[in-house]
Amino acid sequence: MDAAVKPAEAAPVTPGGLMAPPPRRARLSPINRRRWQNFKANRRGFYSLWLFLFLFLISLFAEFIANDKPFLVEYDGKYYVPALFTYAETTFGGDFETAADYRDPYLQKLIAARAAYMLWPPIRYSYDTYNRDLPTPAPSKPTWLLTEDQCRPVAEKIGGSTCRDLEWNWLGTDDQGRDVVARLIYGFRISVLFGLSLTLISSIIGIAAGAVQGYFGGWIDLLFQRFIEIWTSVPSLYLLLIISSVLVPGFFVLLGILLLFSWVSLVGLVRAEFLRGRNFEYIQAARALGVSNRTIMFRHLLPNAMVATMTYLPFIVSSSVITLTALDFLGFGLPPGSPSLGELVAQSKGNLQAWWLGLTAFLTIAIMLSLLVFAGEAVRDAFDPRKTFR
Amino acid sequence: MTSVAAASPLLSVRDLSVAFRHATGENLAVDRISFDIRKGETLALVGESGSGKSVTALSVMKLLPYPAARHPSGAILFNGTNLLDLGENAIRRVRGANITIIFQEPMTSLNPLHTIERQITEILLLHRRGTGATRARVIELLSQVGIPDPQSRLASYPHQLSGGQRQRVMIAMALANEPDLLIADEPTTALDVTVQAQILTLLKELQSRLGMAMLFITHDLGIVRKIAERVCVMKDGKIVEHGEVERVFAQPQHPYTRELLAAEPKPDPAPPNPTAPVILATDDLKVWFPIRRGLLRRTVGHIKAVDGINIEIRKGETLGVVGESGSGKTTLGLAVLRLISSQGPIVFMGQGLQGLKFKAMRPIRRDMQIVFQDPYGSLSPRMSVSDIIEEGLWVHHPDMAAPERERRVIQALNDVGLAAESRFRYPHEFSGGQRQRIAVARAVVLEPTFVVLDEPTSALDMLIQAQIVALLRALQKRRDLTYMFISHDLRVVAALASRVVVMRHGKVVEEGAAADLFARQQSPYTRALFAAAFNLETAGEDATAQ
Numbered sequence: 001m002d003a004a005v006k007p008a009e010a011a012p013v014t015p016g017g018l019m020a021p022p023p024r025r026a027r028l029s030p031i032n033r034r035r036w037q038n039f040k041a042n043r044r045g046f047y048s049l050w051l052f053l054f055l056f057l058i059s060l061f062a063e064f065i066a067n068d069k070p071f072l073v074e075y076d077g078k079y080y081v082p083a084l085f086t087y088a089e090t091t092f093g094g095d096f097e098t099a100a101d102y103r104d105p106y107l108q109k110l111i112a113a114r115a116a117y118m119l120w121p122p123i124r125y126s127y128d129t130y131n132r133d134l135p136t137p138a139p140s141k142p143t144w145l146l147t148e149d150q151c152r153p154v155a156e157k158i159g160g161s162t163c164r165d166l167e168w169n170w171l172g173t174d175d176q177g178r179d180v181v182a183r184l185i186y187g188f189r190i191s192v193l194f195g196l197s198l199t200l201i202s203s204i205i206g207i208a209a210g211a212v213q214g215y216f217g218g219w220i221d222l223l224f225q226r227f228i229e230i231w232t233s234v235p236s237l238y239l240l241l242i243i244s245s246v247l248v249p250g251f252f253v254l255l256g257i258l259l260l261f262s263w264v265s266l267v268g269l270v271r272a273e274f275l276r277g278r279n280f281e282y283i284q285a286a287r288a289l290g291v292s293n294r295t296i297m298f299r300h301l302l303p304n305a306m307v308a309t310m311t312y313l314p315f316i317v318s319s320s321v322i323t324l325t326a327l328d329f330l331g332f333g334l335p336p337g338s339p340s341l342g343e344l345v346a347q348s349k350g351n352l353q354a355w356w357l358g359l360t361a362f363l364t365i366a367i368m369l370s371l372l373v374f375a376g377e378a379v380r381d382a383f384d385p386r387k388t389f390r
Numbered sequence: 391m392t393s394v395a396a397a398s399p400l401l402s403v404r405d406l407s408v409a410f411r412h413a414t415g416e417n418l419a420v421d422r423i424s425f426d427i428r429k430g431e432t433l434a435l436v437g438e439s440g441s442g443k444s445v446t447a448l449s450v451m452k453l454l455p456y457p458a459a460r461h462p463s464g465a466i467l468f469n470g471t472n473l474l475d476l477g478e479n480a481i482r483r484v485r486g487a488n489i490t491i492i493f494q495e496p497m498t499s500l501n502p503l504h505t506i507e508r509q510i511t512e513i514l515l516l517h518r519r520g521t522g523a524t525r526a527r528v529i530e531l532l533s534q535v536g537i538p539d540p541q542s543r544l545a546s547y548p549h550q551l552s553g554g555q556r557q558r559v560m561i562a563m564a565l566a567n568e569p570d571l572l573i574a575d576e577p578t579t580a581l582d583v584t585v586q587a588q589i590l591t592l593l594k595e596l597q598s599r600l601g602m603a604m605l606f607i608t609h610d611l612g613i614v615r616k617i618a619e620r621v622c623v624m625k626d627g628k629i630v631e632h633g634e635v636e637r638v639f640a641q642p643q644h645p646y647t648r649e650l651l652a653a654e655p656k657p658d659p660a661p662p663n664p665t666a667p668v669i670l671a672t673d674d675l676k677v678w679f680p681i682r683r684g685l686l687r688r689t690v691g692h693i694k695a696v697d698g699i700n701i702e703i704r705k706g707e708t709l710g711v712v713g714e715s716g717s718g719k720t721t722l723g724l725a726v727l728r729l730i731s732s733q734g735p736i737v738f739m740g741q742g743l744q745g746l747k748f749k750a751m752r753p754i755r756r757d758m759q760i761v762f763q764d765p766y767g768s769l770s771p772r773m774s775v776s777d778i779i780e781e782g783l784w785v786h787h788p789d790m791a792a793p794e795r796e797r798r799v800i801q802a803l804n805d806v807g808l809a810a811e812s813r814f815r816y817p818h819e820f821s822g823g824q825r826q827r828i829a830v831a832r833a834v835v836l837e838p839t840f841v842v843l844d845e846p847t848s849a850l851d852m853l854i855q856a857q858i859v860a861l862l863r864a865l866q867k868r869r870d871l872t873y874m875f876i877s878h879d880l881r882v883v884a885a886l887a888s889r890v891v892v893m894r895h896g897k898v899v900e901e902g903a904a905a906d907l908f909a910r911q912q913s914p915y916t917r918a919l920f921a922a923a924f925n926l927e928t929a930g931e932d933a934t935a936q
Contacts, residue, residue: 280767281764282769284724284729284760284762284768285760286781288759288760290755290756290785290786291782
């Protein structure tokens, strides 16, 4: 945080004769080093953060984990990357100019005839892949819970005899025959990305607004505060319903709409920090040096306000995730067909007999939010100056 | 029984150590100290901040943050019982009844949400079963500590009282159960000199009347001489010297005590020079804060923080501005630097400053700088020393090459007596005195002609004060600086100022050459101020009464 505020020119220049600076360990100021120690001391939060980052990182590569396209095909001595590029069926000797469907047994046979190999992701379904050979009507149970009787017809179709020979749906399928694991990975990614971007943009706006109000005070503050009071009293859900009936809701439209109301959450906090901070003596000292308002706000006041802000951020991320999930559940969120946790919750409500849907949705959301809240608690403790060691 | 009690000391601290646990280990705040207090006696504990004197006082009351703090050795015998062995319930019966404490900060020691009566009554009820006649006792206590018209003050809240009155209420609370031992932890440090003198007189008087013992903690040797019979000098958690006050002051044994006694800043001000060019002049300068009332926020009156001040500072001089808190001296300093708005012309080096825009002021700011009182608050905790000092260079010499800028920073650090390597460290790694040196370096790196020093020594220990005063004087000589020195501490003003202005309620009470003013004061207010500051006497109490 400090590193971002500190301008690059602060890096010491050492021409001959001058004392060389002591090596800066990872450019962390002592106060930040103490915070890092504090953060690590909270084992639960520390591991939660790493686990969350690990899951997030994995979900970023969702295309290489759950996809209905192989990520590498060697065909006729040439290499193809279907996971990233679209190839026509004719490339592999098919009949149509349409995009190749690699799950089609006919095409698979064609490729297998001339290909050295075809590298598949561990899960051969994407979030929108319909499993056409379901042993039971959709929603279908996880494959490991099926009886051999249920499996046999489908297995025989692909030349096997038992459930082992099937393409497994580890967590079953939803009511349209799509693999739940695949939808979960993509849904997790979109939720977290949405949460992060909403938090990032709304904090930038909120901090800027709060900073201006707190620093200048007076009429600017008064007018802005009244505006925010009016703004927050607008019933946002109704407005959302109206807007989403006019605009086609997509990722960015939703982001924009939610942004309209979420930026106010940090304003009060930052404003209070700036109001407090602008009377510090070192602010007066900077003013006496002739430092401009903007520099004072960025260099001297913002780092102070950031402490309070940082402790809030993880909780804002989790509340953004919840908001998106809720909208998806109600059907006002991402367009139909997109992988989303809210949609999974809605499906489990519609198919109460398919308990694996509800359980999966519940566990995913509960674990994700718990990880975020635990990490958030650790961040809050780390930034608490009065925290003592026991 | 009484003869035994008289012979053995009331409080006997034996071999006491206090250690604090923290992230990386333990540090020893108090290291095997021993002292006795007899009945009715005053023992002073002197030392600079961090020497462990407050920790000692708090361990007598068992008020330290246990278990982060612990006592590796020692015993505290009070009337023969070891307080360190007592459990929480037993020690609570001692606290507030047999041993009481007054803290330094009267602003935060009282609960702002409770009336005076309630706070004192609470103490009475906690230690006495009977509830009868408590109000009469509260009134008696309040009149004992010299609160005028105690009957009507009962329903007052702390914010309705002045700092001195709050400290009196604290004393009343401490005396409520007629303790055997009163611990006073720097009870006057946060108060004005005239109020300080009154409180000390009051404590002395009450002590002799009630026959209690007192453990008086202070960093001010003047107070020790005035109030205590015996003194212990503490340094780095150890008692380096103890004895009768007269003996210690007359023949100090330990080098540290000698150093402390010699620490009073020597008067050696820059001589007034009536022929030098005028650097700064104001004419009828006013800072009035409007009081707005009602729906339309109409101005119904003004708080006249600075009310028609004419000053004139010549090159190379130091103008001392003296006054109690609330007299408007800091406001005056901020106004002449145009850090707050004011009316009336300010002429700085021949140029009128009033009405200049922020941008137009900027080139002038290079020549006028300020050093603040609180070395902890005036340095941004998130910037390295080098960043702090070179900030002004960035503003005023944006094109300066990096090596040149670094040379100037090192030069400024050397000028204030700090090593060049310290520029890579952060303010919290420095002591109060070192921080104040950094603040001075920030001011002088721009090579200004005029520096406002706003109580630069008030937050510092005596020894450090003397060092900073010497530093300021040396800098003034070397760089031909002009100072406006704002302080309530007349001893420091005497050491630096060539001319002195005494302020009260935003107006100048008296002014003149420092030598004349210190020799002979004209107005009764100034006389009272000087008596309080130099002799801790309450001469002319009516002159200082509000």
